[in-house]
Structure formats: C-alpha cells, structure tokens
Amino acid sequence: MSTSGSENHTNYLNDGYGVKSWLLTTDHKRIAILYMISITLFFMIGGFFALVIRLTLLSPNGTLVSADTYNKMFTMHGVTMIFFFLIPSIPAVLGNFLVPMMIGARDLAFPKLNLLSWYIYVLGGIFTLSAMVLGGVDTGWTFYTPLSSGYSHTNVVPTVIGVFIVGFSSILTGLNFIVTIHKMRAPGLTWFRLPLFIWAHYATSVIQVLGTPVIAVTLALVGFERITGVGIFDPNIGGDPILFQHLFWFYSHPAVYIMVLPSMGIVSEVVTCFSQRKLFGYRQMAFASMAIAVFGFLVWGHHMFVSGQSVYAGMAFSALSFLVAIPSAVKVFNWTATLYKGTIRFNTPMLYAFGFIGLFTIGGLTGIVLATLPVDVHVHDTYFVIAHFHYIMVGGAVMGYMAGLHFWWPKITGKLYPEGLAKFSALTLFVGFNLTFFPQFILGYLGMPRRYHIYPPEFQVLNVLSTAGASILGLGYIIPFFYFMWSLRKGKVAGNNPWNAKGLEWLTPSPPPTFNFDKTPVVTEEAYAYPEEDLAGG
Amino acid sequence: MTGHTISRNRYFLIFAALIVLLVLTISMAYVDLGPFNIIIALTIAIIKAVLVILYFMHVRYSSRVTWVFVSAGFFWLLIMFTLTMSDIVTRFSF
Numbered sequence A: 001m002s003t004s005g006s007e008n009h010t011n012y013l014n015d016g017y018g019v020k021s022w023l024l025t026t027d028h029k030r031i032a033i034l035y036m037i038s039i040t041l042f043f044m045i046g047g048f049f050a051l052v053i054r055l056t057l058l059s060p061n062g063t064l065v066s067a068d069t070y071n072k073m074f075t076m077h078g079v080t081m082i083f084f085f086l087i088p089s090i091p092a093v094l095g096n097f098l099v100p101m102m103i104g105a106r107d108l109a110f111p112k113l114n115l116l117s118w119y120i121y122v123l124g125g126i127f128t129l130s131a132m133v134l135g136g137v138d139t140g141w142t143f144y145t146p147l148s149s150g151y152s153h154t155n156v157v158p159t160v161i162g163v164f165i166v167g168f169s170s171i172l173t174g175l176n177f178i179v180t181i182h183k184m185r186a187p188g189l190t191w192f193r194l195p196l197f198i199w200a201h202y203a204t205s206v207i208q209v210l211g212t213p214v215i216a217v218t219l220a221l222v223g224f225e226r227i228t229g230v231g232i233f234d235p236n237i238g239g240d241p242i243l244f245q246h247l248f249w250f251y252s253h254p255a256v257y258i259m260v261l262p263s264m265g266i267v268s269e270v271v272t273c274f275s276q277r278k279l280f281g282y283r284q285m286a287f288a289s290m291a292i293a294v295f296g297f298l299v300w301g302h303h304m305f306v307s308g309q310s311v312y313a314g315m316a317f318s319a320l321s322f323l324v325a326i327p328s329a330v331k332v333f334n335w336t337a338t339l340y341k342g343t344i345r346f347n348t349p350m351l352y353a354f355g356f357i358g359l360f361t362i363g364g365l366t367g368i369v370l371a372t373l374p375v376d377v378h379v380h381d382t383y384f385v386i387a388h389f390h391y392i393m394v395g396g397a398v399m400g401y402m403a404g405l406h407f408w409w410p411k412i413t414g415k416l417y418p419e420g421l422a423k424f425s426a427l428t429l430f431v432g433f434n435l436t437f438f439p440q441f442i443l444g445y446l447g448m449p450r451r452y453h454i455y456p457p458e459f460q461v462l463n464v465l466s467t468a469g470a471s472i473l474g475l476g477y478i479i480p481f482f483y484f485m486w487s488l489r490k491g492k493v494a495g496n497n498p499w500n501a502k503g504l505e506w507l508t509p510s511p512p513p514t515f516n517f518d519k520t521p522v523v524t525e526e527a528y529a530y531p532e533e534d535l536a537g538g
Numbered sequence B: 001m002t003g004h005t006i007s008r009n010r011y012f013l014i015f016a017a018l019i020v021l022l023v024l025t026i027s028m029a030y031v032d033l034g035p036f037n038i039i040i041a042l043t044i045a046i047i048k049a050v051l052v053i054l055y056f057m058h059v060r061y062s063s064r065v066t067w068v069f070v071s072a073g074f075f076w077l078l079i080m081f082t083l084t085m086s087d088i089v090t091r092f093s094f
Ligand code: HEM
Pocket: A142, A256, A257, A259, A260, A302, A303, A321, A322, A324, A325, A328, A363, A364, A365, A366, A367, A368, A370, A371, A372, A376, A379, A380, A381, A385, A388, A389, A392, A393, A397
C-alpha cells in the first residue's frame, strides 16, 4: 500500500517548475532545498580551504603557501564551515523540512519570514565571499581583538558584515521554530509526545534567539572600532581586549550547541527507528536538551583560561563547564540503553548514528579534559583543541547531519539511495575521520601549536597520517554527493515509510504534497510507540 | 493579538517620562557622586528600557508566554553581565 502512486501524485516538487516558483516560494520544504544547495556550496568552499591547510602541513617547512596565506586559509575555513555551513546545516535544511511535518502542520508559522531568512543568508554569504575573493581575511574565525579591530590589514570589515548579516537568518529560523512549536502542534500532540527532534530544535532555537544578537553587536563594535578609532577593545585607546572575548564566547560557546543539539535530535529518531524500540528515558532526554541550552550559556570562560582572565573567574568557569557534561552523558547513556533488546537494523542512518555516539563521546570527554583549568594551560591553542572540536563538530554534528540526510532522503525526494554503496561510504568516512583527527590529539599533547604553517620535523609522521586520513575523509563526502544525485533519477521509489518508522512525517506520501497533510492528523500515542510485545517472550 | 489598545494619551505620557529620564541622565553626569554615578545611570537606563518594553512593545498587554520570553531575555542579559563581571572585578586582586 505504501508505494502506491507515490511517483505521480502532486507534491511539493512537481507543483511548479519555473525559477520563480522556487525563488519566491514560501513552502518550508522548498526553502529547505534552497538551503541545502547553498550550504553544500559553502561546505565545498570550506573543504577547499581545508585541503590547502592539510597539503601545506605535509611538510614541516611549509613549502606550499606563505605564512600569510596560511593564516587566511584557516581563517576562511573556520568562518565558512561554522557560520555558513554547520550552524544553518541541520536547522535550516532538515529542521525547516521536518519541523512542520513532525508536528502535523501545513507550514511554519511565518512562511515569508522563512524565505526572508534564506535571502539574508545569501546576502551575508555574498559579503563574506567577496571579502575572500578580494584577498581574504586572516584573524582566525574568532576575530580576536586588537588584531581584528586594529592591526590586521586584510578584509575584516566585509567579513564581519557578512557574519553579522547571516546571524539574522539564524535568528529568524529560531524565532519561526519557537512560534511554530508553541502554536501549531496537531490535536493531541502534547509537549511530552513531541519527537525529540522537535525538542532539540526548540532548545536550539532558544540559543539562536538569545545568543546571536550578542555576536552581532560584538562584531559591529569591532567594525566600529576599526573604522572610527573609538576605543572599545584596543587597550591603546582605552579599550579592553578581553571584553571582546567575553562577548564573543558568550555566543560562540552556546553556538557549539546550535551545531550539536539538532544532531542529537536526529540520533534519537534514528536509534529508535532502527532498533524498533521506545526511547529509554524520554522525559530525561527532553529535559537534557533544555538543560544543555541553559548550561551552555554559563561556561564560555573556559576559552579564556590563559588569556588574562582573572583566575577566580577561570576557576568558576572550569567548575561550571563540568556541569554541561551531565546532560550530554545522560543522552549517550539513554541512546545506548534504547538499543538493549532492540531489533537492530544496520542501515546507513544507523551506522552514522553509531558514529555520532562514539565520536561525540570522545569529543565530549576531551572537552572535560580541556575544561580542567591546569590541564588547559598545557594544551590550550594546540592541536589537542583542534582534535577536540573536530570530534564533536565533524564526528558528531556532521555525522548526525549525514544520518538525517540518509534517513529522510526517501521522504524528501521520494527515492531510495543505494544502500550498499552508502554503507561503504559511511565506513570510509568513519575511518578517514579518525585517521585525520586522532593523530592531532597526540600532536597537541606533544605540544604542536595550532595556526602555524611550519612545525618541528619530529611531528611530520603524525601530520602525514592526518593528511592521508583527510583524503579518505574527503572521499567519504564525495561518494554520497554522487549517489544522492544519481538516486534522483535512478533511485528506487521509496514509498511513504520505507523504514517502518513512527512519526507524523511518515504518514504522508513521499515526496509530501504541498500542504503536507490532506487532513490534519490527530495524535493519540506517545512518541516512538514501536510495538514491543514480541520481546516479551525473549 | 489581544484586542487591547493603548490610548494615544498614554503613549505621550510614556514619551514625556522618557524625555524627563533622559534629561535626568544627562544632568546626573555633571554631578560627581563617585561610584554612585554609574549605579544611578544604570538604574535610570533600566527604568527607560522597562517602559519601552511594557508600553511601546505592548508586552504589558500580552500573553503569559510572551512574558516568559521577555523575562528570559532579561535573565540572559543578567547572566552575561554577572559572569563577565566575575572576571572584571576580580582581575587584579591576587
Ligand atoms: C562536554 C562539553 C564540552 C566541554 C566541557 C568543552 C570544553 C572546551 C574547552 C575547555 C575548550 C577550550 C580549549 C582551549 O582553547 O584551550 C573548547 C574548545 C572548543 N570546543 Fe569544546 N567543549 C565541549 C563541547 C563542545 C561541543 C559540543 C562543541 C561543538 C559542537 C565544541 C566545540 C569547541 C570548539 C569549536 C572549540 C575551539 C574554539 C577555538 O578556539 O577555535 N565543544 N571546548
């Protein structure tokens, strides 16, 4: 029954073909596709910068690019990957597509605002890209003052204008989700029946709305000081450079949870579906998402232990940082407990979800190591930090995005991706990832600083390993790109619910009709109500 | 939207109050009260912000959820100030 007619029904994809029908659409599903294309573009640009970085580090004396160019490479890598890829990735693509569908709504609360957010994103992107084309920027993605506000001779102003602008697209997405989740849930869909993907996006939206304005103002102040010479952050003219770091990290630590919380939501959906189990400790999971959003705002000083912050504040921030680990660990334990006695299927989304759980755990635990004040004095600004956050952001957040893309690809496009090839590339990605970033933990612990294009020769073996890993990792991203494209034409027709999953989004045809549901669904059961009788005999 | 409308007079009243507070801020800047200058200036600023939020932004007549979000915004600002000050006021005193 599920496959009948899925190919030819009118759906959001064949409801108008013209360019205008896409560029002026207010359909959350089409806007999600617009975002998907744009962030993929930025992922490729960011990937190119990463390639240059890794190739330079093949040899200890930095023969490929000059020191100045190298500085620009890691800066532009960070700026693109964080502000233009990872922050919008899951919320603006999968969240946009799925939040209304999962709660049984026809669209988001403010469809035009949703389209506006994409245009704002594009505008911000144009600014930042032109800054790159016009010669680049070299301050690091962190824009530390007084380098950024006074000394750097590169295109700081257009870059921060771009980041400033793109922040508003993030705020609008968050605002839209908050209102939608409050106001547009289907009858019977109470807060504690919501899928955890929705809770995760709710928590993420709160961070976006409360945090992003602060980075916007802070970067505006950097531009202001640079242009007018009024002292805000530069100590020569009466400013306080550490104030910049407070304001920057007030947003940017919570921002790391903007990147990882939505992935956690995806993992909850995938793990329950592919083990056909209810989620262990549903309420704890919902509260843990909210707790992460709140605690995430109390820890930012752990980035500033050695930057001249008072030691007393350092001690307080160190202690507070340990708090965040609690809700994160609750999540890891609950996913694992969900698997217990489950009927586990090792499809590609599940492989990525397993990847997430393992790699996020390593990333989180090394975060605890870094949050320990005296240890951080040793490893701050070394490759240990680089390895830590790549384990969480690439091993965690991006793997979660890949899990979600594979899981919902049949829903989004109506077609199945080739399972065998997808499993192979998931494994490639996992191997490549670890080979790239594990050596960096060792390098950092041995004292190799980040952000230099040369290093002592004894570090070469580990750096070559890392570059080799990066090429395998790159392959792991390129293969999915091609089979996803291929599947659009040649993939098997997916049907409404190829994974036998729970959740309202699986009730409508794939691809969904323009208004998602023919009639508003009524919810009568908890989330993840997978039948479990068959276990009782066990 | 709650159907409640605020009378035009009320708006002018709030506007007048804001102007009075502005004059107060400026004149206080000429009186040296030591550390109390900053306290008074901030108090006046907060009163002004609250007036704008309650009346010009219609929060006073809005739903409970709106109140929750407005308070959250304030609370977050407080977090930012408190933890930043935890560094700044203890920085040079070993
Ligand atoms: C268990 C929770 C976590 C703790 C306790 C933690 C702790 C830390 C600490 C102490 C640092 C500073 C190290 C230094 O510069 O010396 C750091 C850096 C970083 N962490 Fe985490 N972290 C956690 C989770 C995360 C998550 C979830 C993400 C991303 C999704 C993340 C991304 C980053 C980034 C990007 C940096 C480096 C920023 C930079 O200087 O460029 N962390 N982390």
